[in-house]
Amino acid sequence: MLGAIATAVGTGLTRSVSAQTTQASPTPTLTIGYVHWVHSVETISYIFTPPLDNGRSGAEVGITDNNTTGRFLNQNFLLSVVETHTNEDPVVALNTLIAKGIRLVITDRPAADVLKLADVAAPHGVTIFNAGAAEDALREENCRANVIHTAPSYYMLTDALAQYLIWKRWPRWFLAYGTQPNDLLLAAAYRRSAKIFGAHIVADRQYKGKAGSRETDSGLIELQEQLPVFTQNAPNYDVLVCADENSVFGGYMPYRTWDARPVAGSAGLIPTSWDPNSLEFGGRQMQDRFVAYAHRFMTALDMNAWVAVRMIGTAASYAQSLEPDKIMAYMRGPNFQLGAYRGLSLSVRDWNGQVRQAILLSDSGRTVVSMSPQPGFLHQFTVLDTLGTDKPETKCKLTTAQKG
């Protein structure tokens, strides 16, 4: 029993997991950093309140998986987590990790912070793994050569849903979006996907209601009156597509539209990188391992963080090295593939550092309805590149100097 794999510094608790190893002499070790954003939000559905260890537990299970492999290859992995809160500067946390010599750092901080961290990290030869932020600008006009995005972008998520709705022959959409900046980005992504895949947005309406507290007494009666009004007098549509990143109104849409229509997007049929009900492609084993460790279900953020850790571990296995430069070179190379329980293997888009991946379509976390890309959506190289910005359209220019 060697080594604690998870060490929290700063404000948080320390949680340790023993890495199983049979090595007697000290095993060569790579420490992966994690700038963790400890926060939660009020969600319309109480059972989907994000847990405080969201993402972090995924990374920790990834470390255990890396070490289950590493014990046979004389490689050991540790995770060094720095907990940060909403109003704290994540750069302080990053500097703590850099001072320890850590060069591969995962974060689930929001988009603006990812950019800040990337720029602080670059001169130190540090790579940032973005597990949380979906903003496409991070992969496009604001792309950075030292960032790998394990989180799918808005475009990838909206393309995944669009393909399914087109496959289903539901091309007429009612787009309902919120007032926050990320709602506007997500709505724009849906408009873009509609254009690409041949859907028509026949109604495009902003829901101006404010984020309230969860149900108060008689709140249901009010919603029952308000939401039909918001959706009435619409041209004939097939599906209501909802862009509500902040859980303000999306969850209230199903069963409350004026017309009897299904809901998709931020409620109803949800595009996501993971769902705790996904059992195909060996997913059952992933879910079981995660629940046994974290005593809760595995979220999309957990999966994105797990993917980051396993990408590092897998590249280290094949590169037969724990040197960050060799790991990153292998990861960005043509032979890299990671199995991540979604059929096709994951790899890195060399033009912007986005991890290409299949997207699940979840029935609000109850069952998996489908997985995109959908049959019939073809691509010259890989069907996974029918989701999100493809090479010919990218605005990202990674210079050799940037790639470091």
Added chain:
Amino acid sequence: MITRRTAILGLPPALLAAAATPAEAALTGRAYATNEKDNTISVIDLAQMKTVKTVQTGQRPRGFDLTSDGKRLLVCLGDSNRIDILDTTSWKVLGSINTPDPEYAALRQPGNNPLYVSNENNALVTVWNIDTQKMLVQMPTGVEPEGMAVSPGGQVIVNTTETTSMAQFFSYGTGKNVANVLVPPRPRWAAFTHDGSEVWVSSELGGTVTVIDAKTFKVLDTIHFVVEGLRSTFIQPVGINITRDDKRAFVCLGPANRVAVVDVPERKVLSYVSTGSKVFDATVQKYLLVGQRPWHAGFTPDENYLLTANGLSNDVSVIDVTRLRVINTIPVGQQPWMVLVSPA
């Protein structure tokens, strides 16, 4: 199922079977398919080419093995956390081995003992005496052990770990881990050549079969599969069956709905047998088209026929090994995982 079968050659099933076998050894005996979705084993009478009995099992039957006399069937019941030893005449449970999440189990031959079990959730291979149902030893593996093969003579055991992407070799006598060979992602299956010199390992996501020297554990070759008109991502090799003369290997290609026929000494793909095509064109066959998503296959004892378990079309394809044709399709239960023909 019937409609598709008749569509293959435009003949009713009985005629089809009769027409396909006039000059060949009669197809007799029994085959078994584990159906992981409906928790059953289908018993197939090969002379009649149909399922004659459906046996209820515990939860999620997947991998299984048969004793060399064909009298006992040992089935992994993943969700019941046990392996049942079934009498293949009475279908009574003769004994049970309680072990977490068994996915596949292989008996050491000769001798029908011990049983090597891949405990998928626990990163372990456990070894059991099937007469006493006691565990002899457990061996730690990488993440998600699945495929397992015992060398001819039984001295070396190889296990494939899906998420760790390794073929891991263990010594029979000591249980020690003697070598770990990295292969392309998600290795599902391993098979020794019958002369014991090579181990063939399929990689489901890598889309390859890796040929490993069984003595030096060096990678000798990597076999790639290309099916015209099919994206490479649909080519997901799983089951490997090698003929006793070590001349041919049959590799199930999963969602490609085909079985690849490989020349073993040359390590080259000869043809691809299709198992699920509506139009069967014998002139252009390069891969055998079978039913949908064949994962595992089993030879008849004379190796004149190979049966594939087609997980998504709920049937078993019967391939004429000499002529490389699918001669029949037999409906079984839901999501057949594996099929074996009784050795006796």
